[in-house]
Structures are given as C-alpha cells and as structure tokens.
C-alpha cells in the first residue's frame with residue numbers, strides 16, 4: 001500500500017453513489033492545471049465557509065444537526081486531498097500533476113487547521129450522544145483524540161506554533177520524498193563483458209554509448225537486476241554504494257530538520273519523544289511494547305537467519321575460496337540477493353524467467369476475480385474505459401449479491417511521469433446512503449509494447465497484484481459505514497498491511513495458483529513439481545528477509561526516540577543495524593537519506609512485521625480447514641475483518657474473527673516450515 005500521508009488518500013467530488021449508468025464522466029480528467037487549481041481552491045473556500053457557518057449555529061449539537069454536516073465538510077476536503085494525490089500519481093501532464101500535489105497540500109493544511117480549531121473541538125465535545133450507536137461514539141472519540149494530539153487544548157500562541165509546525169512537517173516530509181524520487185546516480189562500465197550474468201533483455205536496453213561505456217542508474221529497473229544477476233561482485237558493490245547515497249547529501253539537512261520538528265511537536269505536547277507520539281494511536285500504543293515485540297520476533301529469527309547466511313557464504317566460497325564473509329552486495333539484505341538467487345536456481349531448479357509463460361496478465365486477473373467470486377460472492381462488471389485518465393486503464397463495478405459494493409480501476413502499464421511503484425489508492429471514501437467507495441491499483445507490471453491481456457507477468461508481480469488487491473477488497477467491503485472517520489482509511493496504521501499480506505497467500509498456494517497459471521500456447525497447467533520447487537525456493541532466506549525488517553523497524557523507532565540535538569542519523573542506522581547483522585554497513589553508505597518510509601511510517605516501520613504476525617494468524621482458520629477456498633471461513637473473514645473498517649479497534653476485529661486473541665504460534669510455525677521446505681537439496685544439473 002501507499003505509505004500513509006498524514007491523511008491517507010481517497011476522493012472524487014461526485015456525491016453520486018449510482019452504479020446504474022456506465023458513464024465515468026464524473027472524473028474530470030480533461031481539466032487543465034489551472035482548472036484543477038481553481039476547483040480545489042473554490043471547494044476549499046466552500047468548506048471553510050460551511051465550517052464557519054456550522055460552528056456559529058446556535059442550539060444543542062446533535063449527531064444530525066452537527067456531526068453529519070461536519071462529516072460532509074471534512075469529506076469534501078478529503079476529496080480534494082485524495083483527488084490531488086491521485087492526480088499527482090497518475091496524470092500524464094506534468095502541470096496537472098503539480099496542481100494535484102498542491103491541491104492535496106492545501107487540503108492537508110485545512111485539516112491541520114481544523115485539528116487545532118478550539119470552537120470545533122468544544123462543539124464536538126458537547127455533542128449529545130444519547131442513543132448514538134457504537135461506531136458513531138467511536139468516530140467522535142477518534143476525532144476528539146486526533147484534535148487533542150494536535151494540541152487543540154493548548155493556549156492560542158501554542159496552537160499557532162503547533163499548526164505552523166505541522167504544516168512545516170508536511171512540507172519538509174514532501175521535500176524528503178521528492179528528493180528520493182528525483183535524484184539518481186549512475187555508474188559507467190566499460191563494456192558488455194562487465195555485465196556478465198544479466199539477462200538478454202537487460203543487455204538489449206543497455207547498449208554501449210559512442211565512447212564504448214554503458215550507463216547503469218540507481219533506478220529500480222537497473223538496480224534490482226544488477227544486484228540479482230551481475231556476476232562481477234565489483235559491479236554490485238559499486239552500484240549498491242551509489243544506491244545507498246542517491247539522496248545524499250541533499251536529504252541530510254532535510255531529514256535533520258524533519259526529526260527536529262517532529263521532536264519539537266511531540267515534546268511540546270508532553271510526549272518524551274516523537275516515537276511515543278506516533279505509536280500512541282496505533283495497536284501497539286507504546287514504544288516499549290514495540291521493543292518487546294521486535295525482541296521476541298528477533299529471537300525466533302536469529303538462529304535460522306544465521307544458518308541461511310552461512311549457506312549463502314558457503315556458496316560464495318565456491319566462487320571465491322578465500323572469501324571471509326558475505327558482503328551486503330552478495331545477499332538480499334539490500335537488493336535482490338545474488339547468492340540467494342544462485343541457490344534457488346541450482347538447488348531448486350527455479351528460474352523465475354520460465355514461470356512467465358504460465359502467467360499472461362488477462363488469465364491472472366480473471367483467475368483472481370474468479371477466486372474472489374468464490375470466496376466472497378462478489379461479481380465484477382467491466383465498464384468502458386472512455387473518458388478515463390489513460391486508455392489502458394480498466395474500470396469495474398463490483399456487486400455483492402445484487403447490491404452494489406463499489407468501483408475500482410486497474411492502471412497497470414508503466415508510462416512517463418506515473419507513480420513508479422505499486423499501491424492501492426483510495427479515490428473516494430464510501431459513505432452509507434451517500435456514495436460508494438472507489439479505489440485504484442496503480443502498478444507497473446505490464447510491458448507497454450504489446451496487448452496487455454497476453455503480456456506475461458513476473459511471478460513476484462503476481463504476488464504484488466494479490467497484495468494490492470487485498471487492500472482493494474478491504475476498501476470495497478469497508479466503504480459502507482456512516483462516517484469518514486470510521487472508514488478503512490482511519491484504521492490503525494499498524495494493522496493496515498494485515499489483509500494485504502494475507503491475500504498474497506492465494507497467489508503462493510499451489511492449489512489456488514494452479515487454477516490460473518496456465519501456458520496459453522500449449523494449454524499446459526503449471527506443473528505440480530514446479531509449484532513445489534517454487535514454494536521451497538521462496539522459503540529460502542525467509543528468516544533473513546524478516547530479520548532485516550526487524551532491524552529496519554528498530555532503526556526507525558530509534559531515530560524518532562532520541563533527542564535530535566547532535567543525532568547523526570547515519571551513525572544511528574549503523575549502530576542499530578549492528579545489533580542484528582554482522583555485515584558491516586560501509587562507512588560511505590547513507591541509507592537513512594533515501595528511506596521513504598521515514599516520513600510516512602516514521603517510527604512505526606514495525607507495521608510490516610506486526611501485520612505479518614497477525615496475517616499468519618488470520619490464515620490459520622483456512623489452513624485448519626485444509627483449503628484456502630473454504631466459503632464459510634472466507635465469509636467470516638469478510639464479515640469480521642474487512643467490512644467493519646475502523647468502526648472498532650482492530651484488535652477487537654481480530655478477536656471476533658479468531659474467537660481468541662491473536663498469537664505467535666502461526667508465525668513461528670511458518671518460520672520453521674520455511675527452514676524445512678528450503679533444506680539443502682542436491683544440485684540440479686546445469
């Protein structure tokens with residue numbers, strides 16, 4: 001999922017929930033940059049006016065005469081934020097992208113101002129809640145807490161300073177992210193010989209220039225293949241060094257400023273540090289609880305990770321008998337993992353390039369839809385794409401039984417200026433009786449040169465597709481509550497990856513994968529033994545990958561836990577890293593300068609590990625039934641986890657679904673199972 005902005009995205013200005021027509025004309029994709037700007041400005045002004053009128057209305061405040069109109073005003077502003085954010089991500093015109101980003105920043109400033117508006121706070125606090133249902137009470141409690149956390153109870157001068165700080169933090173965080181996106185570095189190699197091991201399609205797009213040299217950049221399409229396949233360790237070493245420094249020194253003062261401002265914000269509000277502030281409204285609640293959790297997971301992972309790393313080192317010594325250690329550019333600690341890949345190919349006979357034959361996009365998508373129909377009883381109705389932001393975009397309406405559930409878009413083909421990773425964007429939050437939810441998957445899976453339906457997918461992209469679709473299902477099912485603050489967007493951010501990490505399992509499970517992985521040229525279904533080897537190869541290095549996530553989680557916590565005066569973020573990174581791995585970070589590396597999650601997730605990067613432990617437990621009822629397609633378990637999952645959104649604390653949802661508190665049993669079993677599956681095998685012949 002897209003890392004959380006200070007407010008997660010979701011938009012569109014239409015209040016229509018109608019699914020009767022097929023017109024998608026409500027999306028103003030044809031607007032110019034200045035029209036986008038005007039529209040955002042006038043909508044924000046309207047929201048300001050309406051808020052002021054609402055606050056000046058005399059009489060007792062009730063859910064009907066106050067909360068409901070307030071929610072609609074905030075929904076209007078949120079639409080500006082989400083729509084701007086989405087325009088910035090997908091629009092093909094640079095001017096429109098800038099207008100989108102500026103609109104979303106203006107909407108964030110409105111929210112920052114609202115949160116320290118003491119008139120609004122008093123009015124909300126005086127709301128008559130007699131007879132109100134639980135979600136409504138929970139919604140109001142969350143709004144009040146958010147305002148207190150912004151300093152609304154402070155005196156006017158302090159509130160002004162806090163508002164200024166929050167606006168500055170948004171601006172500096174955007175600058176940090178923009179530097180990472182914009183800055184790239186290159187290395188030059190003297191000819192194709194230096195690129196030994198890289199696949200032919202990479203060589204075809206990296207031809208020598210007039211002087212005979214070849215340029216390699218730190219962008220993902222160059223970085224990942226080089227780290228995975230380049231035989232020359234020197235090439236991997238050089239590129240990793242540039243990659244680690246790609247936003248250095250530019251982001252050094254920016255990150256220092258961000259850490260200092262967030263520390264000031266948290267301490268002015270009475271917290272010991274920003275970590276305590278950021279974690280307070282999450283499932284975990286306290287940094288100490290995060291530390292205990294990370295220690296516990298590290299204890300599970302350390303020994304198996306050490307064993308896997310020793311195995312990679314042994315394989316390295318076959319190439320370099322005198323090698324004393326595994327370097328960062330040899331392993332999957334940063335990058336794809338050269339020796340992990342070697343063992344996957346040699347011991348498990350898994351060549352990810354060969355899997356592509358079974359994975360044409362149209363077939364994968366239809367297989368995914370069929371699984372969702374069987375699991376959840378939903379149906380997908382394709383809509384015409386005219387009038388959307390790009391002709392390659394697919395649009396669908398979803399129904400559950402005969403009732404409309406929502407609409408979504410698939411934008412999967414890369415193009416210039418488009419968001420370059422994979423994420424599920426909320427386009428608009430669904431509100432009961434008012435409008436249906438809309439989301440979009442913005443990914444870059446498909447080769448733009450041929451017809452998308454038959455374009456072959458990387459297996460790892462199929463897993464990402466399912467991951468993002470897990471977020472999408474969550475958004476569709478949960479978008480039918482009464483309030484903006486009880487939609488999925490306002491759920492605890494350390495729970496948000498659980499439904500998506502869970503849904504990946506349907507792409508990993510041999511039985512469900514075999515339903516759609518079929519070679520259309522030969523009609524052959526993916527062979528069972530290949531599926532079995534794939535599963536084993538995937539398990540190789542599992543504990544190393546997750547110990548790395550634990551290390552990063554501990555680093556993000558530490559950076560936001562310490563006073564910023566004299567804090568050297570690079571040194572802190574190195575110091576905490578060394579608690580988990582003996583692989584030294586080279587002295588010239590500056591990884592904290594180009595780590596996008598330090599803005600969005602700030603101190604709670606632990607989200608990935610925490611959500612994973614929950615996701616493994618959520619999977620357990622399916623595994624106990626012996627099938628991932630048990631309809632009764634799927635229905636309970638949809639009812640207890642997906643549909644409630646954030647109408648209740650996430651821990652209560654998990655408890656309702658499992659019938660108990662979640663625990664570590666499933667996670668520990670999964671780590672042990674990974675070791676068992678990936679045990680050394682006799683080498684396949686070359």
Ligand SMILES: [Zn+2]
Nearest residue numbers: 001002497500
């Ligand atoms: Zn995600």
